Amino acid sequence: MALDRKFLTYERRAYGMDHERYAWSQLSGRAPVAWPGGAGLALWVNVCVQFYPLDQRGVPFAVPGGMTMPYPDLRHFSLRDYGNRVGIYRVLDALARYGIKASFAVNGAMVERAPFLMAALRDRGDEFVAHGWHMDALHHGGLSSDAERDLVARTLDTLRTASGQAVAGWLSPARNESPLTPELLAEHGVRWFADWVNDDMPYRFATSNGDLWAMPLSNELEDRFILMQNLHSETSWVEQVSDACDFLLGEAEQAGGRILALNIHPWLLGQPHRIGRLEQALEYVTGRPGIWSAAPGDILDAFVAGLPAQDAD
């Protein structure tokens, strides 16, 4: 018994990363960032507006949160749809109550499915983020480059038209990517994306079509991760958000501005028994001193404005 020689061969065993996407850099060694008004913490609330198709193909895997029962899985289909019909309006009220400037990561397919909601979001004036075509249209290496290019182009075109915005941010469904996804995003005018969860601050991400910015949108603090995957209580989600807020505010005092990124799903937190917990979390965070509630594009603008000129483009 023995393994092939390749298992004891290490081609990328050298300084830095084992790929060319970004440079190795510890957060602790970077220059401090200043947010507008001297805030310690930029609060980024991203609300996902998602369509989970009933005829889920599950390629290359069944999306978390998607259908799990034999067709037609009406329980999960309709429970996810609940978020776009009922839950989101509770979430919008909560955001308004606490003066939150949010972003909305929208599946392209939602534009046709819920024009009323699109108009409500457009009227709010918050930043639209492209969230792929729908939750079963995963970006993965099995797609041809043309098929993936079509997904990216169709999503961005649809959302740009519906929102009247340039739409420069991207979040892949399930944060999954093909080896080519970053190239295609850059090709279609995307400025930043939030699939990679390896930092608490923005950083430059290389593609053969020019750099993107990677924005930090924590998965570990996400409502879906904590409530649905870990089965923690709603109370615990509030505690975890509060603890993260306090920790990052403390770090900001020493090391410069930080970002508290909350990725939330109206089909979860928009439920009657959970919406109060979202309100509780927002009340806690917005009640702390030094919080700047901002859209991701604005956070990135402020971040880039503080960089030395040669790094800022």
Next chain:
Amino acid sequence: MKADLRLYDYWPWRDRPRIVWPDGARLAFWVAPNIEFYELDPPTNPHRKPWPQPYPAVPGYSIRDYGNRVGHARQMALLDRYGIRGSVSLSAALCEHHPDIIAACVERDWEFFSHGIYNTRYTYGMSEAQEREMILDSMDTIERHTGRRPAGYLAPALSHSEHTLDLFAEAGGLYTCDLFHDDQPTPVRVRGGQRFISVPYSLEMNDTIAYVVNRIEPRRYGRILRDNFDRLYREGEASGTVMCIPTHNYQVACPHRLDALDRALDYITGHPGVWVATGREIAEYFLEHYFDAAVADIRLKEDTVRGA
């Protein structure tokens, strides 16, 4: 396959020879930060896939990279505050990828023990010669970059063969973290007959087991750490115990989790009679003072019960 590798003998928790740690301490406490490198595109071991998703596994890869980019420095600052020197479970290739992390740990006189080359290269399917080559490569690399040859081993991703501990003992190792059978160091039987031991490393206190496998809330993890300490501290009066907190910078140092460890460290190090040590220090102390007594006591109890 075998039903039992017979790595250690049965040794009842009751009436063992009394261990007293340095300065009369009753509990030896160590923190073992895993500092790991997971490859984005490793060859797929025929017995275990490195990533659940097809290449590129962005979610899994990027959160582990978060540990090194963001989490490590946070955890190191916290351990500094409590005067704790980490015992690093190290993917040896990290010496090459991220030498700045290694330098910061060396500067603090932390210990490094071997955790293989990469956490995406498993022992499964290796020949004995290949596993020896991998172990020696990891030890040579760590020695070259830190100035000291590692004394301890935790197999990469806890992937073992029947001869893992034999090979590590033959390579000059003193202790293993791969066994979870006891709350004190115990002798481990290796084919070369070396004086070789297990130092308790704890799967139950491991943050990744707590957070990922057992899906525990952060504040509850903090309580579990304190409860674990309380009992080991109490029992340590009769015979010294060992408590280990194995950590991962991508789990424990997330903003919503570090406070739980902070409070536990404050609680533990606030007690008298706690020896804050490294894995090697515990291993060497036990080998020098208690190894022979342990072997004799195990044999005595075995003989007694068999009526010899």
